[in-house]
Every structure is written in structure tokens, then in C-alpha cells.
Amino acid sequence: MGTERVYNFSAGPSMLPLEVLERAGAEITDHQGSGMSVMEMSHRSKAFDKIFQDTKADFIRLFHVPDSHKVLFLQGGASSQFSMAPLNLIGRTGKADYAITGNFSNVAYKEAKKYGQIRVAASSEDRDHTYIPTQEELSLDPEASYFYYCANNTIYGTEWQYVPDTGDVPIVCDMSSNFLSRPVDVSKYGIIFGGAQKNLAPAGLTIAIVREDLAGHALPYTPLMMDYKTMIDKDSMYNTPPCWCIYMLGLVLEWLDSKGGVEGMEKIKHRKAQMLYDVLDGSKLFTCPAEKGSRSDMNVTFRSVSKELDAKFVEQATAAGFTNLKGHRNVGGMRASIYNAMPMEGVEKLADFIRKFDQDN
Ligand SMILES: *Cc1c(COP(=O)(O)O)cnc(C)c1O
Numbered sequence: 001m002g003t004e005r006v007y008n009f010s011a012g013p014s015m016l017p018l019e020v021l022e023r024a025g026a027e028i029t030d031h032q033g034s035g036m037s038v039m040e041m042s043h044r045s046k047a048f049d050k051i052f053q054d055t056k057a058d059f060i061r062l063f064h065v066p067d068s069h070k071v072l073f074l075q076g077g078a079s080s081q082f083s084m085a086p087l088n089l090i091g092r093t094g095k096a097d098y099a100i101t102g103n104f105s106n107v108a109y110k111e112a113k114k115y116g117q118i119r120v121a122a123s124s125e126d127r128d129h130t131y132i133p134t135q136e137e138l139s140l141d142p143e144a145s146y147f148y149y150c151a152n153n154t155i156y157g158t159e160w161q162y163v164p165d166t167g168d169v170p171i172v173c174d175m176s177s178n179f180l181s182r183p184v185d186v187s188k189y190g191i192i193f194g195g196a197q198k199n200l201a202p203a204g205l206t207i208a209i210v211r212e213d214l215a216g217h218a219l220p221y222t223p224l225m226m227d228y229k230t231m232i233d234k235d236s237m238y239n240t241p242p243c244w245c246i247y248m249l250g251l252v253l254e255w256l257d258s259k260g261g262v263e264g265m266e267k268i269k270h271r272k273a274q275m276l277y278d279v280l281d282g283s284k285l286f287t288c289p290a291e292k293g294s295r296s297d298m299n300v301t302f303r304s305v306s307k308e309l310d311a312k313f314v315e316q317a318t319a320a321g322f323t324n325l326k327g328h329r330n331v332g333g334m335r336a337s338i339y340n341a342m343p344m345e346g347v348e349k350l351a352d353f354i355r356k357f358d359q360d361n
Pocket residue numbers: 012076077078079080104150152153154174175176177195196198
């Protein structure tokens with residue numbers, strides 16, 4: 001492994017732990033004496049079944065998933081869940097509530113409108129998605145089949161700091177960009193889903209945690225592959241699952257376990273983020289658009305006094321080995337994504353770089 005690794009602040013796909021990549025590299029042509037790569041194995045083979053079951057068991061253990069919920073390893077990205085959730089859940093009353101706090105929840109809202117009567121339970125659009133609405137600001141319909149929100153707004157850099165109280169209405173939550181960064185009381189949710197490529201594995205795997213009693217009530221025209229029941233009944237193996245990504249998830253979970261699990265991640269994620277927010281708040285040049293109290297520990301968004309200076313910052317940061325700091329094209333500025341695999345050292349060095357840039361300009 002002679003090449004230099006950079007500190008990669010990409011929003012996704014993003015950094016994976018070096019130990020995981022090295023282990024995958026070492027096993028790439030011969031997985032534990034099988035004489036073949038995981039990429040070449042039948043998904044019905046004994047060797048792969050062990051990888052699959054061990055990975056699922058580790059996920060359930062580390063994320064504290066109760067027996068009432070099933071863990072599914074799917075494809076199609078988090079975006080396919082924008083359709084799958086309404087198709088499976090909206091049949092109960094034909095209505096659902098959505099909190100719109102950024103781009104992805106807005107896309108999910110528009111998609112759900114195809115299948116039923118969708119209400120906006122809250123929107124942060126009035127202040128450019130720089131904050132998360134409070135519980136009091138949510139307008140909830142007790143008749144809704146479900147309430148939908150996105151736990152961490154990857155593009156705007158805001159994160160829900162509480163689980164909404166929706167009474168008996170099941171909660172559907174997109175956790176793509178803060179999955180396994182902290183413990184979650186899964187029993188409070190109907191469905192949790194996320195694409196793996198932000199915090200867990202390579203792109204191609206989508207994880208859905210489904211309260212079992214919510215499955216089996218899909219709209220009649222729901223495609224077979226989009227019915228949670230199909231996948232629960234076949235333990236995610238109705239068809240070929242994303243085998244390599246599941247194997248990689250298994251390695252990431254082993255790494256996570258060695259770092260104290262989600263509790264271990266929770267201990268350091270806030271310190272990592274706070275280090276950047278402190279430097280940015282204390283600078284003359286930079287501001288953070290996300291309001292205090294709503295700021296994300298995963299995606300730190302910030303900007304300088306001008307577009308020209310933003311461009312200069314990104315260019316000099318890249319040259320110094322801090323890559324992918326350019327903000328999303330919808331919002332401009334900068335964004336440092338500091339998921340589980342970003343080491344403390346990378347964040348410390350970026351904080352130093354920001355401080356120095358602030359002094360020099
Ligand atoms: C990246 C992202 C998505 C889109 O995920 P895909 O796997 O590309 O479909 C959805 N929601 C959130 C919060 C994301 O960060």
C-alpha cells in the first residue's frame with residue numbers, strides 16, 4: 001500500500017476505515033481459503049451464507065435492533081425507499097405526514113404524493129433549511145398512515161436532535177447520513193432506512209429496518225421487489241443481494257465493534273464536529289449557515305466572505321491533502337463530511353488548516 005491516502009471529506013461515497021480496505025484487499029482473490037473472491041461466490045453458498053448471517057447478526061447487535069423489527073439488505077439506494085415506504089405503508093389510511101428539512105425529504109415528499117394524500121407536517125424552507133423544527137412546530141395528523149423525516153440533512157448540514165413524538169403514528173426515517181453514528185431506540189420507529197455509502201459500506205447496499213407488523217399491507221400494484229414482505233419472507237434473498245457490499249459492511253461492523261460500537265462513535269462524533277464549529281465560529285472569514293442546536297455532527301457546512309475566497313480555500317485545501325470540501329451545488333460554500341471513518345486526526349488537521357487560512361487572508 002505505497003500510495004499516499006488523503007483526508008477525504010466527501011459526503012458520499014465516503015471514507016472507509018483503512019483497516020477494512022486493507023483486509024478486503026488481502027482477501028480479494030481468496031476469501032479465507034475458499035479459493036475465490038467474495039465477488040465470485042454464489043449467494044446461496046455456505047461460505048456466503050455465513051458472511052450474510054454474521055453481518056446481519058452484528059448489525060442487529062450493534063444497532064440494538066429489537067425482535068419486532070427485521071433488518072433487510074436491499075439495493076436501489078435510499079432513493080428507492082422514497083417509493084417503497086409509501087407503497088407499503090400508505091394503504092392503511094391513504095394519508096401521510098412529511099417533515100421537509102432539506103433536499104432528500106423534499107424528493108421523498110414529491111414521490112409519496114403519487115400514492116396518497118400527503119401533508120407537509122413541517123418545513124424549514126422559510127429559512128433555507130438552516131434549522132430543524134421543534135416538536136411544537138410539527139403539525140401532526142393522528143390519521144396519517146405514517147410520519148416521515150430525514151434524520152440528518154446531508155446537503156444543508158442540519159440534524160434532528162430528538163425523535164419526534166407522533167403518538168401511535170409509525171415513524172419512517174431516512175438515516176442515510178448518520179446511520180450508526182449514535183445509539184437509536186429502534187422500537188420508536190416503523191421503518192429506518194439508509195444507503196450504505198455514507199457511513200457503512202460501498203455504494204450498492206441499502207439497509208431497511210422494518211417493524212414486521214407493518215409489512216404485508218402493500219398497495220396492490222406494488223412491484224414484487226418493492227414489497228417489504230417479499231424480502232422479509234426470503235431474508236433479503238428473493239434475488240441476488242449485493243454480496244460484496246454486505247461483506248464490506250461486515251468488515252466495517254467488526255471495525256465499529258472494536259471502537260466501542262455506536263456508543264463509541266457517539267462519544268467522538270460530537271467532539272470531532274465541535275472542533276470544526278469552534279474554529280469556524282471563532283474565525284473572521286467563515287460562517288456556518290446551520291443554526292446552533294440544529295447543526296449536524298456528520299456534515300459541517302460553512303462559507304467564507306466571497307465565492308472567490310471559497311474557491312481559493314477549496315483549492316488550497318485540496319493541495320494540502322484535504323479533498324472533497326466543495327459544498328453541494330445547490331448551496332455552494334464548503335462542506336466537511338466527517339462520518340465514522342474520518343479519524344480525529346483528520347479533523348484536527350483540517351481545523352488547523354482553517355485557522356491558518358483565516359489568519360493568512
Ligand atoms: C445520499 C442520501 C440519499 C440518496 O441516497 P442514494 O443511495 O444515492 O439513493 C438519500 N437521503 C440522504 C439523507 C442522503 O444523504
